[in-house]
Amino acid sequence: MLSDQWFQRAQNFLVEGVNSPSRGAAVYSPGPVVIEHGRGSRVWDVDGNEYVDYMMSFGALIQGHAHPKLVEVVSDSMATGSHFAASTPAEAEAAERFCRLVRSAEVVRFTNTGSEATMLALRLARAHTGRTKFLKFEGHYHGWYDPYLLNAHSHPVEQLGPRENPARIPDSQGIPAATFEDVVIAPWNDFDALELVINQHGHELAAVISEPIMANMGCIPPHEGYLQRIRELTHHCGALFILDEVVTGFRYAAGGCQEYYGIQPDLSTFGKALGAGFPVGAVAGPRSILNRMHWGDDMVLHYGTFNGHRLTMNVIAANLDLLSQPAVYERLHAIGDSAITGLRKVFRKRKQNAVVQGFGPMFQIYFTEREAIHDYRDYCAYIDAARYSRFVHNLMQHGIYMTPSNGLHWIISTAHTQQDVAALIAAADQACAELT
Numbered sequence: 001m002l003s004d005q006w007f008q009r010a011q012n013f014l015v016e017g018v019n020s021p022s023r024g025a026a027v028y029s030p031g032p033v034v035i036e037h038g039r040g041s042r043v044w045d046v047d048g049n050e051y052v053d054y055m056m057s058f059g060a061l062i063q064g065h066a067h068p069k070l071v072e073v074v075s076d077s078m079a080t081g082s083h084f085a086a087s088t089p090a091e092a093e094a095a096e097r098f099c100r101l102v103r104s105a106e107v108v109r110f111t112n113t114g115s116e117a118t119m120l121a122l123r124l125a126r127a128h129t130g131r132t133k134f135l136k137f138e139g140h141y142h143g144w145y146d147p148y149l150l151n152a153h154s155h156p157v158e159q160l161g162p163r164e165n166p167a168r169i170p171d172s173q174g175i176p177a178a179t180f181e182d183v184v185i186a187p188w189n190d191f192d193a194l195e196l197v198i199n200q201h202g203h204e205l206a207a208v209i210s211e212p213i214m215a216n217m218g219c220i221p222p223h224e225g226y227l228q229r230i231r232e233l234t235h236h237c238g239a240l241f242i243l244d245e246v247v248t249g250f251r252y253a254a255g256g257c258q259e260y261y262g263i264q265p266d267l268s269t270f271g272k273a274l275g276a277g278f279p280v281g282a283v284a285g286p287r288s289i290l291n292r293m294h295w296g297d298d299m300v301l302h303y304g305t306f307n308g309h310r311l312t313m314n315v316i317a318a319n320l321d322l323l324s325q326p327a328v329y330e331r332l333h334a335i336g337d338s339a340i341t342g343l344r345k346v347f348r349k350r351k352q353n354a355v356v357q358g359f360g361p362m363f364q365i366y367f368t369e370r371e372a373i374h375d376y377r378d379y380c381a382y383i384d385a386a387r388y389s390r391f392v393h394n395l396m397q398h399g400i401y402m403t404p405s406n407g408l409h410w411i412i413s414t415a416h417t418q419q420d421v422a423a424l425i426a427a428a429d430q431a432c433a434e435l436t
């Protein structure tokens, strides 16, 4: 197979043959299919196999592949100069649209990735509060910046320690232990644990950072009122509430989960769907905090050759215009919900103990005896990730492309149709029949 050959070839000069471990043999067995091109909701591998893509570049491709309007914008921008590292109308156009859509965004600063955005948000929070420590929840992933790489991967449940005082588990070598001394860890979706940790540490926290929907242990929505409780408690203790919308931004609503759940974070971070396939991130919030980046002796420094990249800014402006059209989100939700309903029916019919969790444009499947997965500890204790991986490998044999990692999530883009959902349901039925 050509996929095998390309993957072998890539291993000659790329570590594990990939540029991010979640794309290689650590997840795909025996190796990934190698993708050649994409259009709309579909991708084709180098062997000519066609798939409906439900991974959508880990959620970046909100408009699917090669959207005609974005192709036009990219080629026009390229033909007139992709980037000047100078002031451009394009960045003003993108920022105006962004701030119109995101309720907490009085102003915005663009970065190049979600990781850079969460990095900058923490620096701003520390400068604004004059405090150093911050609270991060178990199982939340905020990019690969040093202080966030604690308790972000799943681990055997025996290693997790008590809920009131979770074991601190670094996710990477090469990070000084001292970095983690400033990180306070708590379980998520647990009101009592949150109050306890804020009572203990609230006075020394610069920030509490949270994903609104936990999206890196599959798809775990917040309990009712939980995000509001974070909001109240952070107000009370003087820590900033950083809402990490890198996954959820522009996905559940044009204004992200802050619009969907009606909450007002101090800072929020974006990436993925904002750039519709181009590398970008953003930090948004009030002037009173973001103005700390004003040039001067006591500034928060944020540099970047590629910040406000012209071509990307033009893509963002066009993307946000497309997302502002009527009924876009109704459609994303309707298609996602019919995929979820269809999958649930298949699992019932095939007598699989599987939960389809999430709603609308993002969801995940857990093979589990439980009725729901509420947090990181449930994820570590009760799901059969190996069975999920076998299920997804089976699906790929039937024309569905998805990552076999249970930690990620299924994505609906504006390019998906009810026919794509029908293809998924038929493939899922076969994949269940073949599941060992």
Ligand SMILES: Cc1ncc(COP(=O)(O)O)c(C=O)c1O
Residues within 6 Å of the ligand: 058, 113, 114, 115, 116, 118, 141, 142, 143, 144, 211, 215, 216, 244, 245, 246, 247, 271, 272, 281
């Ligand atoms: C919630 C969350 N925050 C931040 C990031 C980092 O974004 P990026 O991969 O663009 O650096 C991710 C990436 O998956 C994420 O899921």
